[in-house]
Amino acid sequence: MRFSRLVTYFRRLEETSSQNEMIAILAALFTEASTEEIDTICYFTLGRIAPAYQDVNLGMGGRTAGAAIALAADIDPETVEAEVREVGDYGDAAIRLVGRPARKFEEVFSFGDALSVEDVRRGLMAIARAGGPGSVETKKRILAAMVAGAAPEERRYLVRLVTGKMRLGVGEMTLLDGLASAYLGSKTARPPLEHAYDICTDIGLVAKTLRESGLSGVERISVSLYRPIRPMLAQRVPALSEIPKRIGSRVIAAEEKYDGERIQAHKDGSDVALFSRRLTDVTHQFPDIVEHVRRCVTAETAILDGEAVAFDVKSGTFHPFQKLMQRRRKYRVSEYAEQIPVTYKVFDLLYADGASYLRRSYPERHERLERIVVEEEHLALADRVIATNLEEITDFYLACIRRGLEGVVCKSCADDSYYRAGAREWQWIKWKRSYGTELADTLDLVVVGANAGKGKRAGTYGSLLCAAYNREEDVFQTVCGMGTGFTDEELAQLPGKLADARADRSPARVMVAEQAKPDFWFVPRYVLEVLGLEITESPVHTCGWDPETQRGLALRFPRFVRWRHEKSPEQATTVEEIAAMFREQRGEGR
């Protein structure tokens, strides 16, 4: 196709504001396009030269393009800049300034009587490839050659393509609508094209395949190394307790949620390429991850999905990632990689040893992932628990928060828990600290009772009855029974640790409701720090007891953080503080 022909379509697309008309124009364009050029036409229409992941960079800003226009028109670059100031666009300036016949630059780039779409592609690729000393001059001369040989209207779009200012108003989905309309009879046939696009992220490939082999060809588009797959995304819910209901699977994997950068790693023997969430090639930014993947992944070929995080092994904390990346950009990447190494937390497998894993369930993908990854300090699988109820999820979530993480991502373990490229569906649900009403502060509570442990906990306590201090009445009122957050060792030590506080019956100053009566009593002596999800009203606990409603306040999902030996029971969190937290949680202020 002549470039001038494509330009008439561009003009029409630019002039319409009707979505349907845009689709009709695109459909006419695609019907006219040949198989060889349809991919290029797609890229150009979106204002690109190639798919994003190919990292084709022309390395030409507005000023260099201006200098090329000046060269073609044989005028001073300043005159071009002045014109741009007046008309507002290098493309339009090129129309006005370059007369015909303009200078020819056949020594750098030549073509026949008129530019074809293929000529333009060839020219732009030559600009992108020009490197080394003198490359700016070469780029300028190639563009000048094209501008000089182009008809006025062609210059506008040529220069806009080069300067990244195409702006036809055509989005990717509209383009797919146009393809569906041209080859499948209606834009309603878009979904399979969209699906193929999510998997290959190359809209040109989808178009070419459709043109060449029809819908069945498109449906066969599969995973390929060095072509990023659009990452699967997570849904969100208004309350943590919604997760088991929405996810559609009894068994749920709760994984640590890291606040870093999504990275998809492609390994082919000893070659490794890395892609960002936005599908750009970021291999050079993470030389350390490249090295870890090479060493730790035993499969010959593989595609992994995960998150790059900056974990400081010494302090055991995560560095804020954005900050780290800014610093890495400023200083030399490799130097910085040594100072604060990046850890790659892998959570999914999309391809291994020649086979796509997209249509395998999450448990299957994970099982294979475990087999092909040899974990090291800086490449590890995301920590997770397999849960079957809300309590286990909440428990894991609180443990994550305690380690300074952002939250959890819960993943369905159902048979159809496929990797859905590009989709934000209910198979993955995230829960972040900032979403919840969970308490930012921990509470310091006093141990006043314990229940006997059963099963695995036989011989120690199953849970501790904890109380807050009511300063006004100088009593201790219970707020929760707590059985989680202890290590096995801490659990085993409990009876010994609390032995000297044991009492035969309910001690003075301890207020316990009938339903909360424990197996063992303790005088208020030991204080511990507790993290909880939220404060609720409860008839079981006496904290802030309201005789009228017969309810007190309770801490939901309490979790042991540490002992506070330096605190006396009277220095524990007060009932007034807990009541204030409850009011704040309900948005009533303090």
Ligand code: AMP
């Ligand atoms: P958000 O950016 O808040 O929408 O959360 C989704 C992002 O969390 C994903 O795109 C990943 O980059 C990141 N993430 C961190 N940990 C995980 C994980 N275990 N599973 C999936 N995504 C994760």
